[in-house]
Amino acid sequence: MTDPFALDDDIPDPFQPPARRSGVVEVPTDAPWLVGLNAEQHQAVTTTDGPVLVLSGAGTGKTRVLTSRLAQILAGRRAQPWQILAVTFTNKAAREMKDRVGAMVGPLAEQLWLGTFHSLCVRILRRHAEAVGLKSNFTILDADDQLRLLKQVMEGESVDTKKWPAQSLMGAIQRWKDRGLTPDKVTSDQAGDLAGGRMVQLYRLYQERLLTLNAADFGDLLLHCLTLFLTHPEALAHYQDQFRYILVDEYQDTNVAQYLWLRLLAQKHKNICCVGDDDQSIYSWRGAEVGNILKFERDFPGATVVRLESNYRSTPHILAAASHLIAHNSDRLGKTLRPGLPHDPADIQKVRVRGVWDGPEEARVVVEEIETLQRRGESLASMAILVRAGFQTREFEERLITTGIAYRVIGGPRFYERQEIRDAMAYLRLVNSPDDGLAFERVVNLPKRGLGDAALQAVHGLARAKTLALFDAASLLCETDELKPKPRASLGKFCADILRWRGLLDDLPHTELAEMILDESGYVEMWKNDKSAEAPGRVENLKELVRALSDYETLQSFLEHVALVMENDQKDSTDKVTLMTLHGAKGLEFDNVFLPGWEEGVFPHQRALDEGGNAALEEERRLAYVGLTRARKRVLVSFAANRRIYNQWQTALPSRFLDELPAAHTERDAERGLMGSSSWQQTSRPKDPSPWAVDLRPSGDFDVGERVFHQKFGAGTVLAVDGDKLEIAFDKAGTKKVLDSFVEPA
DNA sequence: GGGTCCCCGTTTTTT
DNA sequence: ACGGGGACCC
Numbered sequence: 001m002t003d004p005f006a007l008d009d010d011i012p013d014p015f016q017p018p019a020r021r022s023g024v025v026e027v028p029t030d031a032p033w034l035v036g037l038n039a040e041q042h043q044a045v046t047t048t049d050g051p052v053l054v055l056s057g058a059g060t061g062k063t064r065v066l067t068s069r070l071a072q073i074l075a076g077r078r079a080q081p082w083q084i085l086a087v088t089f090t091n092k093a094a095r096e097m098k099d100r101v102g103a104m105v106g107p108l109a110e111q112l113w114l115g116t117f118h119s120l121c122v123r124i125l126r127r128h129a130e131a132v133g134l135k136s137n138f139t140i141l142d143a144d145d146q147l148r149l150l151k152q153v154m155e156g157e158s159v160d161t162k163k164w165p166a167q168s169l170m171g172a173i174q175r176w177k178d179r180g181l182t183p184d185k186v187t188s189d190q191a192g193d194l195a196g197g198r199m200v201q202l203y204r205l206y207q208e209r210l211l212t213l214n215a216a217d218f219g220d221l222l223l224h225c226l227t228l229f230l231t232h233p234e235a236l237a238h239y240q241d242q243f244r245y246i247l248v249d250e251y252q253d254t255n256v257a258q259y260l261w262l263r264l265l266a267q268k269h270k271n272i273c274c275v276g277d278d279d280q281s282i283y284s285w286r287g288a289e290v291g292n293i294l295k296f297e298r299d300f301p302g303a304t305v306v307r308l309e310s311n312y313r314s315t316p317h318i319l320a321a322a323s324h325l326i327a328h329n330s331d332r333l334g335k336t337l338r339p340g341l342p343h344d345p346a347d348i349q350k351v352r353v354r355g356v357w358d359g360p361e362e363a364r365v366v367v368e369e370i371e372t373l374q375r376r377g378e379s380l381a382s383m384a385i386l387v388r389a390g391f392q393t394r395e396f397e398e399r400l401i402t403t404g405i406a407y408r409v410i411g412g413p414r415f416y417e418r419q420e421i422r423d424a425m426a427y428l429r430l431v432n433s434p435d436d437g438l439a440f441e442r443v444v445n446l447p448k449r450g451l452g453d454a455a456l457q458a459v460h461g462l463a464r465a466k467t468l469a470l471f472d473a474a475s476l477l478c479e480t481d482e483l484k485p486k487p488r489a490s491l492g493k494f495c496a497d498i499l500r501w502r503g504l505l506d507d508l509p510h511t512e513l514a515e516m517i518l519d520e521s522g523y524v525e526m527w528k529n530d531k532s533a534e535a536p537g538r539v540e541n542l543k544e545l546v547r548a549l550s551d552y553e554t555l556q557s558f559l560e561h562v563a564l565v566m567e568n569d570q571k572d573s574t575d576k577v578t579l580m581t582l583h584g585a586k587g588l589e590f591d592n593v594f595l596p597g598w599e600e601g602v603f604p605h606q607r608a609l610d611e612g613g614n615a616a617l618e619e620e621r622r623l624a625y626v627g628l629t630r631a632r633k634r635v636l637v638s639f640a641a642n643r644r645i646y647n648q649w650q651t652a653l654p655s656r657f658l659d660e661l662p663a664a665h666t667e668r669d670a671e672r673g674l675m676g677s678s679s680w681q682q683t684s685r686p687k688d689p690s691p692w693a694v695d696l697r698p699s700g701d702f703d704v705g706e707r708v709f710h711q712k713f714g715a716g717t718v719l720a721v722d723g724d725k726l727e728i729a730f731d732k733a734g735t736k737k738v739l740d741s742f743v744e745p746a
Numbered sequence: 747g748g749g750t751c752c753c754c755g756t757t758t759t760t761t
Numbered sequence: 762a763c764g765g766g767g768a769c770c771c
Binding site: 089140219283285286450453584606619623 | 747748755756757758759760761
């Protein structure tokens with residue numbers, strides 16, 4: 001058989017209008033990427049034309065469908081690779097897709113417009129930067145730079161940063177950008193009294209500053225692209241024409257700006273295929289709109305909707321438990337996962353639910369279970385502890401350390417977010433483009449060069465007066481007597497150094513130049529002299545940065561790309577238990593999953609309960625669904641009756657989500673008295689009854705006004721009785737809700 | 747310009 | 762309890 005992906009003519013220039021193709025060819029029904037697809041998957045892959053919404057439940061072969069679909073379009077000669085736009089959210093997903101398509105179609109995959117929303121926008125914007133007031137080599141700011149910039153703007157406008165934390169105002173700007181709102185589109189209603197009613201003005205000034213600095217933040221990448229499309233119809237027409245086929249992964253996570261971007265681009269050919277799962281939408285707090293997926297059929301009339309419901313991951317009890325749980329949500333399109341594969345009966349197990357006394361005991365129980373599994377031959381890599389919030393990993397880490405079990409924590413600060421890396425990058429940025437004002441500010445006095453507020457103020461003043469970049473202003477300032485001799489000398493040396501390094505850009509390999517900069521600036525030295533525990537690690541990280549530089553041809557291209565690759569890929573092949581948040585676990589799977597901390601206030605999180613109303617609760621429930629559906633074989637859900645939060649003991653009620661797990665598919669196993677709801681059944685007695693559980697009385701035996709005693713909170717008076725839950729005013733610990741089984745008559 | 751003290755917040759995170 | 766950040770003082 002001839003290679004179906006061989007190019008039938010020369011590789012065209014992607015920026016020429018597409019040549020007329022010779023025509024679509026029939027794809028053999030036994031093409032390798034079609035073999036073994038189930039009926040729904042097959043439909044999703046072969047319905048290449050027109051709008052298609054693929055609702056893909058967890059573990060239903062979404063990535064396979066996406067990649068097969070790309071192969072199908074290419075093999076059918078429906079489009080050249082560069083006429084296909086494939087969008088993901090993360091670099092990881094983009095890489096995976098590229099690899100898998102590459103394995104099917106060969107080098108053709110290289111020509112696809114495949115990447116994250118942001119990287120694709122950058123690709124477009126670098127070509128059309130002038131249209132939105134930028135230069136092609138604009139820098140992309142990270143969260144730190146953004147905040148610094150906004151603080152400057154706030155300072156200029158005398159906005160009280162105590163009353164209006166820059167962080168939260170930044171949040172407001174980001175949410176507007178997520179919704180495609182430029183400052184002129186924000187209504188005073190939306191701005192409310194933020195920053196004392198001056199929020200829109202701050203936003204406008206912030207945007208102006210960004211343009212002056214030839215910089216864009218992440219939100220701008222989308223926003224500027226939209227602006228480009230709306231103000232330059234010929235540019236829009238070009239891309240509309242070019243992208244005959246559009247594929248979108250994780251559609252439930254798109255925000256309004258991304259949605260508008262897609263809708264504009266799909267307008268001409270209308271061959272847009274969005275793949276997503278409304279039940280796994282867990283990012284509304286960063287602008288994702290489940291609404292996008294819910295109203296797809298309205299946006300794209302005549303859309304084909306395909307539901308992928310055959311799950312190839314989890315055993316039946318796990319699927320049933322997850323399905324029942326998520327059925328408690330009302331705002332959903334509705335899917336029911338069913339087992340797509342027979343499972344080894346030995347692997348089929350109910351979801352286990354375990355109640356324990358407190359956090360440390362929970363950690364002990366989970367780690368004991370890990371040891372048991374390990375003895376049965378399960379690898380540590382097959383196990384994951386998935387928590388609601390990052391701090392919850394601590395107790396498990398401690399227990400794993402004392403037990404001597406290897407683990408890895410996913411999350412935490414990422415490589416390019418580390419202070420030393422950002423400092424070093426600022427040096428590189430400054431050498432690459434001395435007018436990078438933010439980079440200048442960051443390193444001008446780092447390591448300490450005796451340049452304080454006074455010197456900086458002088459530089460800023462001059463820069464403003466003469467509309468100069470900070471670096472140029474600083475150079476100029478050193479020629480005057482404005483500064484005292486000492487700062488003048490050190491600032492002069494700093495500027496001269498930068499210029500000297502800049503002069504070497506073309507003559508020295510960029511990795512060597514980077515080493516020279518970090519060395520001669522005294523930056524590495526600064527950390528080497530630092531006696532803190534983390535200093536040696538920082539020096540190591542700086543070496544790693546130089547190594548990463550070697551992956552790029554030039555310093556320039558490194559700086560252009562690296563801002564978009566902020567990932568934390570800890571490729572570590574050693575056998576370790578994984579600890580991470582539920583959010584971090586989306587898209588992953590493990591044989592054995594531990595879901596601790598299922599307590600009201602922890603999960604669902606208190607803030608969701610307090611603030612977001614039903615929508616927030618439903619998102620928490622989706623998070624629970626995501627957690628359950630990560631598991632192939634075994635799930636252990638647990639909750640503790642007592643939790644220390646901010647160093648204060650608090651009683652906790654079992655999560656309402658536990659009540660939503662169907663009894664037929666769960667196995668509830670708790671120490672006496674730890675089960676909160678009447679629906680709970682004890683399936684086993686503790687081997688070693690806890691002392692506090694000895695004197696239990698049946699529920700409902702307490703009266704309002706009765707004096708009671710609690711192990712942790714001491715004496716108190718019952719204020720209210722609600723089934724098995726008591727509200728008690730403790731003499732010392734304040735008013736709390738407690739299960740009646742924890743207290744005894746005083 | 748650098749050190750110290752106090753106050754606040756303390757879910758989730760990618761690009 | 763704890764850490765980070767800002768204000769304040771030397």
